[in-house]
Amino acid sequence: MSRLLVTGGAGFIGSNFVRYVVENTDHEVTVLDKLTYAGNESSLKGLPEARVRLVRGDIADAALVDELFAKTDAVVHYAAESHNDNSLHDPRPFLDTNIVGTYVLLEAARRHGTRLHHISTDEVYGDLELDDPSRFTESTPYNPSSPYSSTKAGSDLLVRAWVRSFGVRATISNCSNNYGPYQHVEKFIPRQITNVLRGIRPKLYGAGENVRDWIHADDHSSAVLTILDKGELGETYLIGADGEKNNKQVVELILELMGASSGDYDLVTDRAGHDMRYAIDSSKLRTDLGWAPAFPDFAEGLTATIQWYRDNEAWWAPAKDATERFYAARGQ
Numbered sequence: 001m002s003r004l005l006v007t008g009g010a011g012f013i014g015s016n017f018v019r020y021v022v023e024n025t026d027h028e029v030t031v032l033d034k035l036t037y038a039g040n041e042s043s044l045k046g047l048p049e050a051r052v053r054l055v056r057g058d059i060a061d062a063a064l065v066d067e068l069f070a071k072t073d074a075v076v077h078y079a080a081e082s083h084n085d086n087s088l089h090d091p092r093p094f095l096d097t098n099i100v101g102t103y104v105l106l107e108a109a110r111r112h113g114t115r116l117h118h119i120s121t122d123e124v125y126g127d128l129e130l131d132d133p134s135r136f137t138e139s140t141p142y143n144p145s146s147p148y149s150s151t152k153a154g155s156d157l158l159v160r161a162w163v164r165s166f167g168v169r170a171t172i173s174n175c176s177n178n179y180g181p182y183q184h185v186e187k188f189i190p191r192q193i194t195n196v197l198r199g200i201r202p203k204l205y206g207a208g209e210n211v212r213d214w215i216h217a218d219d220h221s222s223a224v225l226t227i228l229d230k231g232e233l234g235e236t237y238l239i240g241a242d243g244e245k246n247n248k249q250v251v252e253l254i255l256e257l258m259g260a261s262s263g264d265y266d267l268v269t270d271r272a273g274h275d276m277r278y279a280i281d282s283s284k285l286r287t288d289l290g291w292a293p294a295f296p297d298f299a300e301g302l303t304a305t306i307q308w309y310r311d312n313e314a315w316w317a318p319a320k321d322a323t324e325r326f327y328a329a330r331g332q
């Protein structure tokens, strides 16, 4: 049994990882989460109190972080400002959390000799053209486009520097777009599902041709646990499940699965600097560590996700109106 500290464990993917750890290991988990607009205590509801405890706090609070690292065997670092559209509106919190927060964790890992796994994104590699047959690999040069992805890229480079300069025992993973339950309604898939549930037409940015490489959040969690157990220190692993789809295809599938006409959506103002395509080659993780996704069928995963939003309106409704006001003010 190990004691894990999970930063951002009340967010979408962090809470999925905490549930996954409780179900598949005997580790004890402390969640460190600031409970920003994106964090939700109820995403951890029902988990055994003897195994999971929540500490409300900021990863940039060095004294709190130091106290928690003293009682921890390993840290999995999910906490971040995570939404591209917000980063175009107000970049500052992205620098404070993604850059300074990660720095504070690295300094604590250095002092305590703690094993750290840093969660990052495929967006650090920039984007690919639609007709480019290549996919991102661990050796693709960094080329981030947005304030969000540039701060994630910065955090990855800090981790690499702390490994090389100070011998911090860290690994990094860069994952593609996640979907599943407990995702904030600001993000593409839950926004469109909850729009249909509210009788609002789904909104596609630009022409809807941008491609994302979708992976179920459970598969992201199993990959992270695999890297924590078997990953080589100092290494980076790309996580993906070969799920490339353009946004139009995703919206049409949501409409079809929800019993609406597949043309019932609006094209709206495009995102500034909108990345065209992400695609992950996860061969290293599969070959070196023996990982494989358990949810390769996107339509099946999406059907279950739609059902979850139907069944859990009390979880998402409080954020829906403010989110739609934010988008409406931008013509989106």
Ligand code: NAD
Residues within 6 Å of the ligand: 007, 008, 009, 010, 011, 012, 013, 014, 032, 033, 034, 035, 036, 037, 038, 039, 040, 057, 058, 059, 060, 077, 078, 079, 080, 081, 082, 083, 096, 097, 101, 119, 120, 121, 122, 152, 174, 175, 176, 177, 178, 179, 184
């Ligand atoms: P999210 O926005 O749903 O959750 C982020 C969590 O971090 C929230 O609970 C929030 O309260 C917490 N947090 C924010 N600032 C904090 C701070 N200063 N101190 C402590 N807690 C803080 O994000 P997510 O989609 O679950 O993403 C989690 C991580 O995974 C991020 O690092 C993101 O870059 C990465 N990632 C996300 C995706 C995706 O598709 N969502 C894909 C690849 C990587």
Ligand code: DAU
Residues within 6 Å of the ligand: 082, 083, 084, 085, 120, 121, 122, 123, 175, 176, 177, 178, 186, 187, 188, 189, 191, 203, 204, 205, 206, 208, 210, 211, 212, 247, 271, 278
């Ligand atoms: O690739 C990994 C990244 O995936 C993570 O690092 C980010 O944290 C996560 O938010 C996600 O970033 P994206 O910008 O790709 O996700 P988002 O859900 O915001 O948008 C997905 C695609 O859908 C993107 O091409 C923009 C488009 N979109 C989004 C919204 C909210 C629409 O067409 N309409 C919408 O209403």
